[in-house]
Amino acid sequence: MAEFLQHLLNGLMIGGIYALMGIGLTLIFGIMNVVNFSHGEFYMLGAFGVLTLFTFMGVPYVLSLVLTAVFFFMFGSVIERLILRPLRSQPVEVPMLATIGLSIFLANIALIIWDPTPKDIGMPFPLVAVQVGPVSLTPIRLFVFFAALVLIAGSHLFLKYTTLGTAIRATFQDRDAAALMGINIDVVNMITFAWGTAIAAIAGGLLGPIFQVFPTMGAAASSKSFAVVIAGGLGNFPGAILAGLLLGVAESLGAGYISSGYRDAIAFIMIIVVLIFRPTGLLGKSRRLG
């Protein structure tokens, strides 16, 4: 039982990060109709950002996270402006391939700068485990989980209660109608992509101290984010949160009780099964034809 709870909690912690990755990716798809394959590379670069600031330069951990987020917010804006905006009128595979090109570019730049050997960010918090009943929790894991929750809740509040958030939601409902109502679609797209990029970078910075950091870690992060987005329903915000937590728990339990070789297969099986049997996602309503 204790073991099960431990797996469950570990799963929820990872799941929080998956959810964080997922909401960015899902909103980028919902609003810009872009399937962003460089999402995992933003995650990887975020981890390297924290490695550089916190480990190499001695900036406090939380401040490193904030600085990384600010930098990648700007980075995302530039990418949107230079690559995605010119391709907006193209069929969906064109911007998709451009982001694939970008992901290859970024991963290999990272390989040149930081070489392939995995690196440790080091522990920003004391390693004393807190015993809660039968399970033990390290402060870093607690911090990661709550940071993910705060960021998700913050994103939700932003979308719900600010003018810009309302504009984003309106664009999600109907891009043309929103444009006719005077919403600047260029700004909405740029903010969405920049925000998604920043939040993926923070996710990397959060998980960095728990696992090791290496330039090719983006690929796995990308595929898991896709699994989350698909299971939640493309463009579905609450769906992505639920699916992220579910995937985290499923992987943790699967690796604990079945086989760790197929651990990464769970995400892909999730993609296949959901798309075949419930293409609109776990929370999605079935679409009406005609």
Next chain:
Amino acid sequence: MKKSNLPTLLGVLVLLGVALALPGLLSNDYYLRLAIMAGLFILLASAHNILMKVGQLSLGPVAFYGLGAYISAILSVRHHVPFPVAFIAAGLGAAAVGWIIGRLTLKLRTAYFVLVTIGFAAFFRLVAINWTDMTNGPMGITAVPPPAPWFVGYKPYYYFILALVALVVFALYRLEHSTIGRAMQAIRENETLGRSVGIDSYRYMMLAAVLSSFIIGLAGSFYAHFFQFVGPELLSWDLTIAIVIMVIAGGRNTLAGPIIGAILFTVIPELLRAAAAWRMVIYGALLVLLMLFMPDGILPAFMTLLRRVASYLTPIFQKWLRPAGGELEAAIAQADSASLSRAEAPGRLDRPSVPALQAVTESKGQEMLKAQNGMDILSIEDLCVNFGGIRAVDHVSFNVKEGEILAIIGPNGAGKTTLLNAITRLGPISSGVVKYHGEVLNSLQAHDVARGRIVRTFQHTSVFPNVTTSRNLVLAHNLREPAGVLPNLLRTPQYHESETDCRERARQVLTFLNLDHHADTRANSLPYGNQRLLELGIAMMTNPAVLLLDEPAAGMNSTEVEMLMNLILQIRDMGVTVVLVEHDMKLVMGISERILVLNYGKQIAMGCPEDIQKNTDVITAYLGKWGGDVTAN
């Protein structure tokens, strides 16, 4: 068309000659090996492009590549099966799996399809790594025997892959210029319209999936026997990206594009080897730049450039070649005045071409029709369509008599389009039946309905947007053509017959609609009224028995409406039964024999135009309670 075939043929022969002589020309084995790799990638890219032709991007071609390679390797290493058998088995095995995955996934579109294919490829890779009993895991299967003992050095492999490429490319060329290629283009351009003219989009997508995975499976088998080793890295994401880049960079949906892309992107990474660590950085940047500046690919970009240069040079050459006022100018002047005189007289319809089209139409003559008039061709019985709690069509029953023009009118939201959707099976039926010649249509699919010669047009202009007017008509001819792979591949007499019929009919429909001068205009740059006429033409290409028109006059000016009325009457006179949903009362009252009025999904009146105009329920529905007074004034 015939004229331009010779240079193409010569070009192909020269290329083939160079390809045959290549091993003699290449100084060392490194280049020959590169040529073999290029051949392998031509196969992969061309096969992958087949799915692009139906508008589906797969990011999982490596699943079939790996499958073919493993099947071939396991059969020949463990079971000592001779190469030809293993080779074919690899193709068939991959095709069978392609069929299964296609069945599961081809109802998905765009990003959904892309992502599910990634899922399958990744899953297959994980199986290849983890199912060690079968695949030997990450170690892979080694010592795969060569295809035959005399396969020594690179030369035999080179000629083998060359023959395979030539065969595959020739078959793909044949298919592209056939019913199958055209159906695929129609699906890619406008799937709903394609289905409404009888193209079974699911069948063509399945065909594309099976064909594509078959060829990729064969390529996988060749890989196994050439490298004599198969490992899980064959299923890598990088390889998928390489294949997709070749297709997209070369020019998707073209025949030569993937070939050019495959050659370029086999050579470029080799050249980039000098860049060492920067190689993949440059590769990624190249992909981004390619998407930004040549999103359609190198070949289409090159063709556009060529056309631009040609159009710039032609006048210069003409000045040299011909004296001023020569035949050409005369011909141009003549064409100009001809199109002018046509433009001067819009709406004149007494053209002599109509009998010609009529002759091709297989329906009975007008006399027979008159005798039969009164027989029910379509009967709608107690039809309901619900969307959630809303009943869009509410217990509607009526009959359509053979050879009549029946109009369906009603205020916005009355359920008219939903009714047409239900009849043509593009939309749902909740209860009730639709009968055609007494047979129930409910269980049919949209393309079956069209094959039964019930064809429709759409409320929102629906054409094949990126192809010419005449090509639009040719694409709509599908249901009158043999659809099998063999007749199209081997070009049987039946195939030639239907090609002739297609051209002939397209020409007649063009003349009938007075669109000859727009034959080579892209459909989406046609003037709006002409696009609506083209829709009518697309429907007429199928030789319908019942034509359902959904607001054909919407957005037309009054001259165009008059012309349209005339056209619809002529179509009826050819023996086609017309059902018309329309808001333009002049058109409705002017040509229809009976009118059905719907309001809030319910049938409120049915009768001849005179009765409907007097019907108080109808007046109330259109004008509100006090409407009667208004019309009285």
